[in-house]
Amino acid sequence: MFTENKTTEFKREYIDDIKNTIVAFANCDGGTLYIGVNDDGTVRGVNNVDDTMLRVTNAVRNAVRPDITMFVECHNDVMDDKPIVYVTVQRGTARPYYLQGKGIRPEGVYVRQGASTVPATEAAILNMIKETSGDSYETARSLNQHLTFNKAADFFKKRKVEFGKTQMRTLHLIGEDDMYTNLAFLLSDQCTHMIKLAVFEGSRKTIFKDRRELSGSLLEQLEEAFDYIDRYNRTRAEFAGLDRLDMRDYPPEAIREALLNSIVHRDYSFSSATLISIFEDRIEFVTIGGLVKGITLDDIKLGVSVLRNQHLANIFYRLRLIEAYGTGILKINECYDDYAVKPMIETTNNAFKITLPNTNFHAEDKDLDTPKTDSFTSVAKKEERMNAVLKLCRSKGSIVRSDVEMALGVSQSTAILLLRELTDGGILIKKGKTKNLRYYENKGC
Template sequence: MFVENKTTEFKRVYVEDIKNTIVAFANCDGGTLYIGVDDDGTVYGVDDVDGTMLRVTNAIRDAVRPDVTMFVECHNDVMDEKPVVCVSVQRGTARPYYLHGKGIRPEGVYVRQGASTVPATDAAILNMIKETSGDSYEAARSLNQHLTFNKSIDFFKKRKVEFGKAQMRTLHLIGEDDMYTNLAFLLSEQCTHMIKLAVFEGSKKSVFKDRRELSGSLLKQLEEAFDYIDRFNRTRAEFSGLDRLDMRDYPPESIREALLNAIVHRDYSFSGSTLISIFEDRIEFVTIGGLVKGIVLDDVMLGVSVLRNQNLANIFYRLRLIEAYGTGILKINECYNDYAVKPMIETTCNAFKITLPNTNFHSQEQKASNTLKMVSSTSVTKKEERINAVLELCRSKGSIIRSDVESALGVSQSTAILLLRELTGDSVLIKKGKTKNLRYYENKHRSG
């Protein structure tokens, strides 16, 4: 008996939703659509065979993306001595196929479920993309095909690199199916992957001082993230004789390389954001996605580079943002060759973290520590005088803050911090409150 099933569909006359069935057949196991046959299998025939075939082929050409015409054959047949239009569809190789006006969303992507044509689920759509594009995120077809590239066009133009349709194909922003890839999505204004930056008070994530969230083209995020971090990369002056030496908290080249590493090497198949945290003593760059399989941290430290996003890295290379693959971590370490503190690299199965130490902060702490040690070793009396001065200050004011010690003893901020830390550790003082509300009190219950 001639009945509808997963690969067979009847339509008594031409209707607009015929294209939904064509999409469903191409996304599944193929099938044949018969126009001129009722749902119960009764053949009524078609009055205008040529006109009907023309409407079908025009609808398929204009409404279905990617181009599915090579998998469709439209011909006429005779059933029960009546003319019928048959539309045979093969399973396509560029799934998911979708309605141009709806996009790669459930309302635009159809599949066969038994004898019915139904919208595909989000999971089914992603599975089809993975099946036809492989495991490479950047090579897979973008779910959003309505992309704009104003910022990227400006960025390429500024660096005198061509960025037309031909170049977009060469750079793999447009795939062989003439569709935008995920790589194009990453460079578009519609990119939803984010960089989140935060500035914290002190060295812990207790109090926010400022924060920023960046989205859109990765090239735009790169510029804005670097400018934001640079605002907090302070310059401190030191003098050698008559010469003034300006010292940045962080070597700018180390920030640039850490930021590029976070953007080029992150795993964009996850939706989590890249996190950049700025503290008083360090900056942390945390990137989603651990090391590529087969690579260990020791390999990275030697300059070995296996790229997760080969095409994205190639674009950054063409834009002269990176000079060669695998040199970023080496450059970061070289930036700290003349400093006692060194960058720290940590990795897990799903994350990569670079910590850049604040060179000025650690230099000041070391100087203050050396000064305190020298004072302690040369004069016990001097230490007692300081303890007595702090205690007298506490008794007269009831409690003190760090700046009180700086003023009363005529010492630097770092020295005051170390002195208060030592007195608290020796139970001479006790502290109450946190950060801005932190105050020190005499410990009246201490022994001795």
């Protein structure tokens, strides 16, 4: 006589919960299920062997996901002169296996605990996913398999990129087991990862002026977050003679790159939201997930890129949201080439923060001690200053923005306008980036 244990189970007859035991065996160390044997190990037999075997194979094929049939074999035998059916189950390679009608949650995922079949804990389910999928969050099987992609499909359509089942497989939204991955979850309408935006009065987190929380497809969150920030990206007007020059608080390209960085490089294995805080003098983007192991902040500033979410980045690349990997931080810095204030990047083991300074706020601060005659008051004044800048450039060979400020006694914003006017007109040319940016006379014009 033999007894039940972790890899052996008896059933007097076929009952519906037999599939629970098969799922448990596949999720653990495998096992054998005997039908027609009493709990005490005595043989009872089955009345109709063929019908019992058919019911077992149908249950395995129709009720269990992912496909487990290659790990299950159903046989008939005779024990104590009585016909029985026994089912051998191997440990599966695509765990966790679960009941299709219940999903990947405790009531649908079973494991063996001694001689019993019990629902798996959430921690056990996550461990099985990690063991079979590796450490990559985006390629792991999504716990939610009831996903829709209405917003993502609209976004792909606007960008004229195909988004059918074939493309979903190519883009790794559907895994080799025909199940939705976490990457699919991130693009789905059901995505629970959030972006939280807040607007504060002044430069401290004391008084809220407005706030908003975004969820759903990351593509929808991207659009809504950019539009929200843009509403608070004010325009400051300066005049060069009769010409009006509009200057935004923040370079839109810098906002775009900081926002894309916070979405593409976030560690989605954490549930905490991405935080975007808008102050009077700056915008802060705080992303969960520090630098990828082995990469330093200096590496990032040089354009080195090691992707945490490679497949997500590839989708953003196909949608022409990012041009190349590792250029986002460089672009942000380039947007501030003509300004004294610069973006600031900070990182910890579990977080990444980009701070964009408000260029108009800092320009206004400096202008408080500058006579109002700094602004262009006439076309003649404008031409006089442009000629002075050109003369300065010829005498020094090349100049930087601070040279113009000191030589002409003008504010930062006025110096920027003068240099921009001269470069747009082809009189000067720019060479270098960020701290090494210099202006030279265009001798070919």
